Amino acid sequence: MTGGGRSAAPAVDTVGVLLRTTPFGEADVIVALLTRDHGRISALARGARRSRRRFGGALGPLTVCRYALRPRTRGELWTLESAEVIADFTRLAADVAAFAHASYVIELARELCPPEVPEPEVLDLVIAAHESLAAVGARPAALRAFELQLLDALGSAPQLDACVGCGRADVLDAAGAVFDPGRGGAVCAGCAAASRGPAVRPLPPGARAYLRAARAVDHPRDAAPLDADADEAARVEHAQARDAVVAMLGHLLGRPLKTLEFIAKLQSAHRRGDVP
Numbered sequence: 001m002t003g004g005g006r007s008a009a010p011a012v013d014t015v016g017v018l019l020r021t022t023p024f025g026e027a028d029v030i031v032a033l034l035t036r037d038h039g040r041i042s043a044l045a046r047g048a049r050r051s052r053r054r055f056g057g058a059l060g061p062l063t064v065c066r067y068a069l070r071p072r073t074r075g076e077l078w079t080l081e082s083a084e085v086i087a088d089f090t091r092l093a094a095d096v097a098a099f100a101h102a103s104y105v106i107e108l109a110r111e112l113c114p115p116e117v118p119e120p121e122v123l124d125l126v127i128a129a130h131e132s133l134a135a136v137g138a139r140p141a142a143l144r145a146f147e148l149q150l151l152d153a154l155g156s157a158p159q160l161d162a163c164v165g166c167g168r169a170d171v172l173d174a175a176g177a178v179f180d181p182g183r184g185g186a187v188c189a190g191c192a193a194a195s196r197g198p199a200v201r202p203l204p205p206g207a208r209a210y211l212r213a214a215r216a217v218d219h220p221r222d223a224a225p226l227d228a229d230a231d232e233a234a235r236v237e238h239a240q241a242r243d244a245v246v247a248m249l250g251h252l253l254g255r256p257l258k259t260l261e262f263i264a265k266l267q268s269a270h271r272r273g274d275v276p
């Protein structure tokens, strides 16, 4: 190859979302993208810090974009040639809870997707989660639907329909069932003696039913009615369901998720009446 060292590979067009931006040098930005055709990739956006016009709103959060990318050669980064916003969810930033949920959706996709493995279903779920936030706001059941369907798409879904110990489905509604992320799902009382440790949590029938219903929806927004008219007992079960999924995610990632702490703070502020 002669000349300026630019790769001769032709640019490719693909749809995706922005996962993270990192300033690079004085003028450039490294972007982490989740793309339909190439999975999670890192690309250099030249001049993105010097000229905001070049990429417009495409390098901000809460957008779905069409990217023109030049594939990397050897160990180098991809190059982001241009980006065009094709779906704009930036109005979600005005709602602090919706913004927190959207940030969590992006963090999960960023941390769980392996690099450069096409995951079109994961991108569709991320976009659907944004659509749900725009349609029904920040709803815990919609977030459970996203989490469980994401884990399904990535082949890491917890087993909720039968005991991971004995394989029986009819024993999970008896008292004493637990959720054990290390064993991969629900464990009946009879098999629970082998489930020990801080990540093991109670999984009463109402919590398991809530998770199974959230997982089964066609679109995350369709899970929102699962939170409606919840009395105190149901709210406790929904929190147990959330804790089970969070334990599963923590087990897979080996650490807690940053944006979850923020959501938890919002929820406790809400319960105290600080947030309308």
Ligand SMILES: [Zn+2]
Pocket: 163, 164, 165, 166, 167, 168, 171, 187, 188, 189, 190, 191
């Ligand atoms: Zn069992």
